[in-house]
Amino acid sequence: MLAHLLHLQGVDSLVVEARSRQYVEERVRAGVLEQGTVDLLKESGVGERLEREGLTHHGVQLRFGHRTHRIDFKELANGRSVTIYPQNKVIADLFDARAAAKGQVFLEAADVSVHDFGVSDANGSGKPKIRFRTGGESHEITCDFIAGCDGFHGVCRPSIPEGALTVYDRIYPFGWLGILAEAPPSSEEIIYAYHERGFALLSMRSPELSRLYVQCAPDEDINEWPDERIWKELHARFATVENWTLTEGRIIQKGVTGMRSFVVEPMQYGNLFLAGDAAHIVPPTGAKGLNLAVSDIRVLAPAFAEFYKTGKRSLLESYSETCLRRVWKVQRFSWWMTSMLHLFNTDNAFDQRRQLAELDYVTSSRAASQTLAENYVGLPME
Numbered sequence: 001m002l003a004h005l006l007h008l009q010g011v012d013s014l015v016v017e018a019r020s021r022q023y024v025e026e027r028v029r030a031g032v033l034e035q036g037t038v039d040l041l042k043e044s045g046v047g048e049r050l051e052r053e054g055l056t057h058h059g060v061q062l063r064f065g066h067r068t069h070r071i072d073f074k075e076l077a078n079g080r081s082v083t084i085y086p087q088n089k090v091i092a093d094l095f096d097a098r099a100a101a102k103g104q105v106f107l108e109a110a111d112v113s114v115h116d117f118g119v120s121d122a123n124g125s126g127k128p129k130i131r132f133r134t135g136g137e138s139h140e141i142t143c144d145f146i147a148g149c150d151g152f153h154g155v156c157r158p159s160i161p162e163g164a165l166t167v168y169d170r171i172y173p174f175g176w177l178g179i180l181a182e183a184p185p186s187s188e189e190i191i192y193a194y195h196e197r198g199f200a201l202l203s204m205r206s207p208e209l210s211r212l213y214v215q216c217a218p219d220e221d222i223n224e225w226p227d228e229r230i231w232k233e234l235h236a237r238f239a240t241v242e243n244w245t246l247t248e249g250r251i252i253q254k255g256v257t258g259m260r261s262f263v264v265e266p267m268q269y270g271n272l273f274l275a276g277d278a279a280h281i282v283p284p285t286g287a288k289g290l291n292l293a294v295s296d297i298r299v300l301a302p303a304f305a306e307f308y309k310t311g312k313r314s315l316l317e318s319y320s321e322t323c324l325r326r327v328w329k330v331q332r333f334s335w336w337m338t339s340m341l342h343l344f345n346t347d348n349a350f351d352q353r354r355q356l357a358e359l360d361y362v363t364s365s366r367a368a369s370q371t372l373a374e375n376y377v378g379l380p381m382e
């Protein structure tokens with residue numbers, strides 16, 4: 001996304017990616033796009049397929065006490081909405097845009113390392129460098145800036161000298177067991193279910209594909225979950241007195257994801273700028289990971305553009321501060337949704353009563369519903 005936006009501003013860049021294009025395009029991950037993410041993709045000319053295939057949602061549903069309560073975005077979030085469109089399709093559309101613009105993308109890059117990005121290096125001994133190998137050939141790229149958009153397990157963040165970053169971290173005592181099933185979604189909108197057996201989520205990727213999750217142990221062994229057990233658990237957690245049934249289908253993918261909240265401050269060091277999961281992780285309950293990565297890029301792209309137009313570094317210098325204001329608000333929302341909907345301690349009846357009271361409050365108070373709605377569709381960009 002950054003390379004695409006920079007190209008539109010006439011700024012050259014190249015992308016170094018550890019995986020193949022096929023791997024990245026088939027990697028099933030996020031699927032809920034905030035209004036601001038959708039607007040940016042469309043405005044920047046990569047929203048054609050999104051417009052055709054994206055499913056616009058004007059609300060989400062919270063199910064607890066065997067009943068369903070709707071949070072209506074049209075009424076509560078100024079008509080803003082979210083769009084269901086899979087992350088791997090966003091990536092595929094961006095690959096197409098890069099190819100059309102003849103942008104350079106090095107795929108299946110091995111032994112990637114970053115060097116000389118400290119300000120003193122850039123002013124003194126040299127410019128930042130990226131070294132890597134592709135197809136047995138070694139490369140060294142000399143550049144003005146490095147954008148560390150290489151995810152939580154990438155090399156950029158660990159390359160920053162020890163002591164320069166402060167880490168804020170929280171690991172949750174549960175994970176999500178997720179499936180992708182060839183089943184038409186049983187609901188037109190996403191359902192978040194609170195249940196005494198644990199949280200469950202019904203989401204979708206298309207009119208033919210359902211994405212479903214159940215709360216599980218963080219180290220749950222997926223081999224102990226044959227398909228029948230997964231469906232049985234989903235039926236139990238989504239049980240309702242209403243006229244509703246869960247549609248089953250062939251499970252085509254399943255896996256367990258751990259849950260954590262993580263932020264490093266600052267998100268920059270010299271001429272290296274961290275963005276997305278390289279700088280922060282949210283638990284997936286608020287559907288924010290991808291959207292937050294895009295928000296960082298919405299700050300970073302104009303900052304680079306300003307530098308090349310005017311020579312000024314002011315937007316670059318305030319990059320981390322600008323991003324972190326939003327990052328922490330999104331962290332708070334993701335933590336809050338997670339805390340409200342998951343069982344932390346199965347034998348603490350007080351906590352469960354308190355969570356049910358909170359869900360009752362959130363779905364019966366206009367002010368509380370609005371808080372959820374405006375965060376879910378995405379806070380405005382500053």
Ligand SMILES: Cc1cc2nc3c(=O)[nH]c(=O)nc-3n(C[C@H](O)[C@H](O)[C@H](O)COP(=O)(O)OP(=O)(O)OC[C@H]3O[C@@H](n4cnc5c(N)ncnc54)[C@H](O)[C@@H]3O)c2cc1C
Nearest residue numbers: 017018029030112150151154155276277287288289290293
């Ligand atoms: C299983 C799973 C399910 C998820 N579900 C959701 C969801 O439902 N909703 C949601 O909002 N978010 C979800 N997320 C989070 C969301 O996918 C991320 O927040 C988002 O992808 C962050 O984008 P990014 O570009 O920062 O990082 P990434 O998408 O991780 O991109 C980083 C890229 O860098 C590459 N890379 C890594 N190391 C190197 C290296 N050394 N050199 C070169 N390249 C490297 C990687 O191959 C990758 O392509 C999920 C994540 C996972 C893992």
